[in-house]
Amino acid sequence: MSAPSRFPRSVYGEGEEPDPRFSLANERTFLAWVRTALALLAGGVALEGLDLALQPQLRLAASVLLVVLGTVTAGQAWRGWARDxxxxxxxxxxxSPSLAAPLTVGVGLAGVLVLLGLVLR
Structure with missing residues (x-):
């Protein structure tokens, strides 16, 4: 009896089965990145949707930046899981993690945009 086919074949079709603890840890890391992506998306939508008293162009820029970061983070979560x-x-x-530095800079920039939006309203 042959083993059932697993998705994605590009990952599971190579090498040998690692210790399950390592695969499960990799999956937990993937899920943590997905939660981070979801938080970034929610933050971007909320920032624009709640109509906060911020300078409108800066609020929109911060919202778009957070939504873009969330979208990129979700894609990178999958790519990182498969790579590892x-x-x-x-x-x-x-x-090494490839998204940590850009994500840190992007979230910092979004914070600066919000701060400027508060000051310049």
Whole structure:
């Protein structure tokens, strides 16, 4: 009897099964990035949707930045999960996080835009 096909084949079709604890930890990391993406999306929508007393152009810029960051973070969560799972299956070292620095800068910039929107209203 053959093993059932698993999705995505580009990940599970390579190497050998790693220790399940490592795969489960990788999945938890993926879910944490998805929660982060959801929070960024919700923050961007709320910032614009609640009609806060901020300078309108700066509020819109911060909202768009947060929504873009949330969208990119969701995509990167999947890419990072697949990259790390493939590396574990091949017995290779894991890559360093590729989104941490841009995400930090983007959230900081959104904070500055909100602060300026408060000051300049």
């Amino acid at each position: 799972e493939r590396a574990m299956r091949r017995g290779e070292p894991l890559a």
